[in-house]
Amino acid sequence: MDGKPKLLDQMRDLIRLKHYSIRTERVYCEWVKQVIRFHRYRHPVEMGAPELEAFLTDLAVRRKVSASTQNQALAALLFLYKQVLAIDLPWLNDVVRAKKSERLPVVLSVDEVRRVLEELEGELWLTCSLLYGTGMRLMEVARLRVKDVDFSRGEILVRDGKGMKDRVTVLPRTLSQPLRQHLGVVRAQHNTELETGRGDVWLPFALARKYPNAAWEWGWQYVFPAVGLSVDPRSGAIRRHHIDEKRIQRGFKRAVRAAGIVKLATPHTLRHSFATHLLESGQDIRTVQALPGHADVKATLILTDVSNRGGHEVLSPPDR
Template identity: 45%
Template sequence: MNAYSQPPKLMDRVKAIMRVKRYSPRTVKTYCYWIRYFIRFNGLRHPTSMGGPEVKTFLEHLAVQRHVAAATQNQALNALVFLYRHVLEQPLGDIGEFSHAKQPRRLPVVLSHEQVMCVLNQLSGPMHLMATLMYGAGLRVLETCRLRVRDIDFERKIITVRAGKGDKDRTTLLPSTCIPSLQHQISIASQQLDHRLHHGSVPVTLPHALDRKYPNAGISLAWQWLFPASRPCFDETGKVMLHHIHPSAVQKAVKQAMKAASLPRPGSCHTLRHSFATQLLTQGTDIRTVQELLGHKSVETTQIYTHVLGKGFPGVRSPLG
């Protein structure tokens, strides 16, 4: 058998099938991690020789020995279910009862409007704009990093979030105060594009093989990242491309700004999104509208903010008044 007739390796098949199903790069990386971990945990046995009992033992190990969070254990389970169902096409069988990692109920940390302003005052340039969008539009940090010129609609004052969590598109508010900064950011993107066109024509990364359907999309202004990385990188095929800024850079800047603002409780980029939700509910915005703006799959997820506001018990008074 020659090299060209050999079947692809297991992890190559996992990655290929996930790309066909349009899983995000982050999910691909996470699922591959858990599948490799599962194989190593079982002495490098091939998953086709294992099934429900081995998966159960692995999940027990994560909860009891590793003390992972409930979300982490569920993530590992989802990765293995994907492996057996979509890659191996082999019934996983009954896993049975296993020790579940405890899922403590935590209320999100939220800031007042004044506290958010103190944080934003510690930032400047693109980092200030990105943090402002997370608070003013309720964007997740990755959604902010992945904004393109085409996603901003100044006339209707809306931002289109494309392929957000769950690979879903949605629209949200475009704060009027962000318009001048966004226009400036687009002008910078245009200048950078002109420079690249005259020095090697490095295109931006595009979703789902769009570059084959529209060969010039990567060098058109509409598809340019609003917040590009500082330098080009290689894509999976070895081609030089320009990607968006990495979320970790934004997270680090926001964390430092919150520390500099001397807040009573530490926060993160997601704290700005939480604060967006609570501010809207305080203004009397309907919870279903807040759910749509945040992109929550279920209204139950959005309802946690009513507890933050102390509105989870309407009409109930303490015996002490």
Template identity: 50%
Template sequence: MDSHSKPPRLMDRVTAVMRVKHYSLRTEKTYCYWIRFFIRFHGIRHPAGMGAPDVHAFLEHLAVERHVAAATQNQALNALVFLYRQVLEQPLGDIGEFSRAKRPRRLPVVLSHEEVMRVLSQLSGPMHLMAALMYGAGLRVTEVCRLRVRDIDIERQILTVRSGKGDKDRTTLLPHRCIMPIQKRITQAQHLLNRRLDNDQVPVTLPHALGRKYPNAGLSLAWQWLFPSTRPCFDPDGKVVLHHLHTSAVQKSVRQAMRRVDLTRPGSCHTLRHSFATQLLSRGTDIRTVQELLGHKSVETTQIYTHVLGNGFAGVRSPLE
């Protein structure tokens, strides 16, 4: 190494460590945001010259002054723990007691089957199919956007969710009503791939270092996105690639559809996933099976839907009845 070369900047080191450890691009952006926020909060001081008391003050500020949600405060804490442990190699240790943002217990908003059908009737094309998969297969919006041709098993009617929440893979239902539209999407993916092969050969984005291990994988049908973006973009390394549809476009379409049908409760893409769970439980599906289909780490997370259904009262009837 050239003796006059400068050591990498802090944020470059943060990015490099996260890519070596195969963190998702979404996590990378989030952690970088909180690390920069922490540095600015302390007057552009280098984190190596700070420690647990400074992290404590920052987290206290988020809860007391900015009134952030509990999940947001935990996100910031995780980013700083990563910075000090994995990048600076000086673990924080005990940062002491700090004001915790309160995590209010909220029941999820769910829709009846009839309400979901009304919402789907307001959507068309890929947005209709994506919303149908969120309701019919219990997918998160990020999971449906990231579906590739290889994740579809039409013969067994199974969808494979890869690198879902917690970087876990799982399988879930492929609704029969979605098979024909999915087959059309696969045919369209093949036509789009053929055009790219005839012209600029833009590959799709691939996970981790797969593109280096299998250079032609990005130009094979199996790895094509089921819902590709309409135009290429640059990946983190500066290469021109084809990414999937952005989640914000799907979220906007679903919100607009829900507004058009005048629902009494505000909803979102995640409402469709909640409705999937409650529909299965109301039809007698075992809660452990629902847990597996949703990809929940703990059955306690899935049990929240029993409260939505009113099944948590052990058969107790109101004295007014």
């Protein structure tokens, strides 16, 4: 019997070797399953450019997926062929591309942000206030570690953001004391768990081997830990993970509805609002690009289109 790992197991091993997230692992494997099912369970080695192009074209034409979804499928297939199977195909010339949307981001006004936050309390209020006050992404707040909050400098160090990049953003002074109080509660819970023999967290990359005791140290704990313990899908270890982002999303959705706001706002809207309000207050565009971690200044420039006081303020005739 052939002892070689199955295709998806090979893919998972290589994804973990490259330190991709568990989300990327699940999504990439799911796309590989879909292309195999699409071609009636043929092995990817037996497929070529025409089969892969047919699958990606079907996504755009029949399933009408967004451009980002099609690009995600493409990235998964490129990883499979180039990294796992070591096959380089001259393909994609005839793929029908999904039309890329040119929608402007949803942005809340300062008053709307205030009304939404007033409908929240406790941990949900603090997480959403940080989203608005720092410009961090939802998962960046959820994965925030205690050691990366610098109260003395008024900064938050965002580790392994989009594109595996670190950056520094501002810690709002108004959130300093509430965050200290929250960490006091989290530390008391952590100390209680240490007494029971638990209290360890997942560590990225090979840090668990390099620093065997770090997983129990206070600095490595999540700022927003989960309510209960869970099983690590990779190691099988039972430990406390970070807060479930779906809990934040559900709470924010309820708050938006309670505030009487009809905009299709999500927690990510607070990130757009952070950057837009900085532009409206007169901050230079390079600073606004750096704090939320926009890879390209074009992403920041888009927000000037929804800003009331950007670099090209326009007054409507009746307002003159």
